[in-house]
Amino acid sequence: MLVLNKFRSEFQEILDRMSKPLIKIGVKPWMLTLFSLILSLLMFFILSSRDGKETRLLLAIILFSISAIFDALDGTLARMTGRVSKLGAFLDSFCDRIGESLVLLGLMIGGFVSWIWGTFFLITSMLISYVRARGEGLNIDLRGIGLMERAERIILILIGSFLWFLHKRALNFMIMLGSLLNFITIIQRVNHIINELKKHS
Secondary structure: OOOOHHHHHHHHHHHHHHHHHHHHOOOOHHHHHHHHHHHHHHHHHHHOOOOOHHHHHHHHHHHHHHHHHHHHHHHHHHHHOOOOOHHHHHHHHHHHHHHHHHHHHHHHHOOOOOHHHHHHHHHHHHHHHHHHHHHHHOOOOOOOOOOOOHHHHHHHHHHHHHHHOOOOOHHHHHHHHHHHHHHHHHHHHHHHHHHHHHHOO
């Protein structure tokens, strides 16, 4: 099961309460998706600039946290307003992959994370999403399968970013750990798909 599953119901209640005032002022789900993507693009430029590392990373942490909240709110807003659609789900997932790639590239270009482990983390993150999409295309439900999903990856990066201020190699270590957990997740999901296909073969 996913690491954060036992906290999801409580977190969802918070998101529901946060969504209500947004609905009242007419905010649409796609607006939150777009805003989250813009913040990711801004983070990329901040992280990859030549200014002081401490200031850059602190700003990136703030933007990353806001982006993560809005990214979680768009799905909640869509559900509460009856705007859930396949197109919306596709665009949300597509923008998530772009945002995640921009953040990792920014961390690598900015010298916070090594290119080897940053690339490995990014590739394995994309493979996790691909395996789920491919599995769902085969009518196999992968919810709750594997250690790492987007929420876990976001939290891991945020923790590593805070620890970077205590030790400059901490963020790179967390990315290394995340890469390993991502790889385990891929194996778990592929194994689940194989077992499910064997049951119905």
